[in-house]
Structure formats: C-alpha cells, structure tokens
Amino acid sequence: MHKYIVRSAFTAKSPTGDRTMKKGEALCLSCSKAASLISRGLIVDAHIGLDLLDKYETRAKVLMEKLGYSQGGAQTEAVQLVNSCLKRHESMKSTRSPGAEFLAKVEEFNRNATGKNPITKVDAETGVGEWAGYRCNIGHGCSHGCLYCYAEKMATRFKRVDGAEEWREEVLQDLSTEGCKKYDSAIMFPTSHDITPNYLDAYQCHLYNILSSGNRVVLVSKPHRESIEAICAEFSSFRDVLTFRFTIGGIDTTAMRHWEPGAPALAERLDCLKHAFEAGYRTSVSAEPMLGGSEEAEKLYYMLEPYATEDLWFGKMNMVGGLRKNQDPEIVRYATELYNLQTDEEIMELVEKLDGLSKVQWKDSVKEIIEKAAQSSGTEK
Numbered sequence: 364m365h366k367y368i369v370r371s372a373f374t375a376k377s378p379t380g381d382r383t384m385k386k387g388e389a390l391c392l393s394c395s396k397a398a399s400l401i402s403r404g405l406i407v408d409a410h411i412g413l414d415l416l417d418k419y420e421t422r423a424k425v426l427m428e429k430l431g432y433s434q435g436g437a438q439t440e441a442v443q444l445v446n447s448c449l450k451r452h453e454s455m456k457s458t459r460s461p462g463a464e465f466l467a468k469v470e471e472f473n474r475n476a477t478g479k480n481p482i483t484k485v486d487a488e489t490g491v492g493e494w495a496g497y498r499c500n501i502g503h504g505c506s507h508g509c510l511y512c513y514a515e516k517m518a519t520r521f522k523r524v525d526g527a528e529e530w531r532e533e534v535l536q537d538l539s540t541e542g543c544k545k546y547d548s549a550i551m552f553p554t555s556h557d558i559t560p561n562y563l564d565a566y567q568c569h570l571y572n573i574l575s576s577g578n579r580v581v582l583v584s585k586p587h588r589e590s591i592e593a594i595c596a597e598f599s600s601f602r603d604v605l606t607f608r609f610t611i612g613g614i615d616t617t618a619m620r621h622w623e624p625g626a627p628a629l630a631e632r633l634d635c636l637k638h639a640f641e642a643g644y645r646t647s648v649s650a651e652p653m654l655g656g657s658e659e660a661e662k663l664y665y666m667l668e669p670y671a672t673e674d675l676w677f678g679k680m681n682m683v684g685g686l687r688k689n690q691d692p693e694i695v696r697y698a699t700e701l702y703n704l705q706t707d708e709e710i711m712e713l714v715e716k717l718d719g720l721s722k723v724q725w726k727d728s729v730k731e732i733i734e735k736a737a738q739s740s741g742t743e744k
C-alpha cells in the first residue's frame with residue numbers, strides 16, 4: 364500500500380456507501396487501484412506534495428502538448444521531475460568541503476606542476492566571449508572528435524596536429540594554476556577540449572586551484588557521467604560560483620553519433636544534467652551547434668528546461684556550409700540536410716516559438732539573423 368493525495372474531489376463507492384474524497388486528503392491504496400485514479404488525474408503520489416503539484420501538473424501538460432507523451436508517460440516523467448526537485452532541495456541544505464584525500468591529491472599535483480598559468484583573456488565579444496572573460500585549457504586534443512570542431516580545424520591549420528585523427532589523441536600539458544589571481548570575470552574551463560576521464564584528475568586539481576582563489580567558472584562539456592559525478596562530489600562548497608553548461612545540440616541520437624562520434628550519448632548527457640541539478644548546482648545548456656532544425660530545437664528546450672536553473676543557449680553550426688564539400692559522401696549528406704534545416708527562415712521560426720521565454724538565449728549566429736530580419740522588415744528588435 365502506498366500513500367496518495369487527492370488532486371480533485373471525487374466520489375467513490377465504499378463498504379458504507381458512497382464517499383466523497385476531498386482535495387488534499389491522504390489515501391492509502393494498492394498500486395493497481397491507484398493506477399486508474401492517477402490516469403484520470405484524480406490523485407497523485409503523496410511524496411509529490413501539494414506544494415509541488417503545480418510543477419507536476421505543468422510538466423505533465425508540457426510533455427503531452429509539446430512532446431507528444433501519452434497521459435501515463437507524461438505523469439511518470441512529471442513524477443521524476445518532482446523527485447529531482449526534492450533531491451535538489453535536500454542537497455542544498457548542506458555543503459561538503461573537498462575531502463582530505465582529494466586535497467592531498469591537489470597538493471601533490473601542485474608540487475609537481477611546473478608549467479605556466481593557462482588562463483588567458485578572451486578579447487572577442489562573441490563565441491566564448493558571450494559566456495566568460497577568460498578561458499582555461501589544460502591539454503591538446505579531444506577524443507570526442509566532433510566533425511565541426513573549431514579547435515581541431517585551427518590546430519590542423521597551424522600544424523599543431525596532423526589532422527582530425529591525431530586531434531583525437533589527448534595530451535595533458537604541464538601547467539600550473541596554484542595561487543592564481545582572482546580574475547575580474549568568469550573563466551570558461553575548458554574551451555578547446557573536454558573533461559574526458561583522461562583529463563579528469565588534472566581538471567579537478569586545476570578547478571580547485573581556480574575556485575579557491577575566488578573565481579567564477581563556467582564548466583562547458585559534453586559530459587561524461589564519471590567526470591560529472593566526481594566533480595559534483597568534491598565541489599559542493601563552490602556551488603554558487605560554478606555553473607555546469609552541458610552541450611546538447613539535438614535529440615536525434617543517430618545525428619549526434621554522426622556529428623560527435625566520440626562524445627557521450629544523449630542519455631548520458633541527460634543523466635549528467637539531472638545529476639548536477641539534483642546535487643544543487645547551477646545548470647545550463649548549450650545547444651550550439653544545434654544538430655537539427657527548429658522543430659527539434661523546440662523539443663529540446665521543452666525536454667531540458669526544468670533541469671536548467673540558468674539559460675539554454677541556441678546557436679547554428681557555423682561550418683556546415685564548408686562541410687558540404689567534404690570528400691566523404693556521408694558527411695556531405697548530413698551537412699546538406701543540416702544546412703537546409705538552418706536557413707534564416709527556419710531559424711526565425713524557432714525564434715518565433717521560443718523568443719521571450721525567460722531562460723532562452725540566442726548565440727551570435729542567431730542574433731545576426733534576428734537583426735537581419737528586423738532590418739528588412741524595418742523594425743527594431
């Protein structure tokens with residue numbers, strides 16, 4: 364028997380005749396009896412609590428209206444959101460200082476680190492500049508091997524690597540952040556590799572050095588479960604100054620595998636987002652580059668929004684035009700499809716659907732299109 368709460372008053376037969384159940388009344392029912400009442404919207408699981416009822420109802424409605432869920436599926440998913448909110452609430456009641464073992468690891472790491480400070484100023488106002496005033500990277504190469512990777516294209520162009528294959532080999536650099544200064548704006552860390560398990564130990568040591576000097580960090584990643592769990596476990600005392608921004612560009616797992624062949628799958632990234640949310644951290648999403656058109660981006664927004672405490676950013680894939688001339692016909696096919704899905708008209712459709720929603724942010728590639736549309740219609744946006 365489980366406890367349930369009456370959402371809307373209803374009358375049911377009892378051994379002593381008809382009985383009216385009042386809104387807010389607690390009931391003890393078997394799962395089978397409860398299932399039909401839940402599906403008719405008459406009761407909810409007691410641990411949802413009436414104060415979270417609004418959240419539950421709104422989520423179930425959005426899932427049905429925007430994402431095509433059945434009523435039962437939407438209710439199950441909405442209960443999961445409520446459970447995540449309860450976990451977040453519990454997590455935020457306390458913080459835990461980094462453990463002694465971790466601090467000993469940082470100390471040893473710092474003793475052996477002899478290289479230079481890797482934090483550099485970001486001069487541009489677009490790209491990284493939209494999110495942070497400084498950047499930090501601790502290695503060359505990224506096993507995710509994204510086909511649109513700007514860092515790889517630059518490394519290949521300036522002969523730091525011999526093409527995309529070599530880029531996938533990750534090389535940790537000897538760098539030092541111990542006693543770094545407090546910078547006057549946030550540091551994006553990393554910007555040109557990821558926090559793969561290969562970089563994780565060093566990443567955590569540098570992150571500790573940077574945060575304990577009073578800095579704010581925007582951690583941007585196509586997240587690995589192992590990495591995010593480890594970071595969440597040690598850094599809860601820095602929750603106010605650390606934002607997780609997870610890159611999730613679409614919901615089509617086949618397209619994601621094509622564009623980001625070595626990166627974690629969608630399910631793992633969603634788990635990481637939920638994990639960081641439940642652990643009480645600031646969470647945000649980067650859908651740059653989007654890996655589909657406006658319809659997919661809209662779905663992505665409604666899927667992720669409740670788990671993002673901060674903004675969801677949307678941006679186009681900038682290099683897609685050039686990839687249509689690639690020698691690999693498969694890359695040409697995907698690039699052409701995406702090019703056609705991200706025309707100015709298609710992007711403006713997305714803007715019409717999502718503009719004005721409080722967490723939605725447009726990257727420079729979308730802002731340009733909005734400005735162009737405003738100019739051609741003679742209106743200011």
Ligand code: SF4
Pocket residue numbers: 505506507508509511512513514515554555556557585626
């Ligand atoms: S995750 Fe980032 S750095 Fe790594 S390959 Fe993809 S785009 Fe490049």
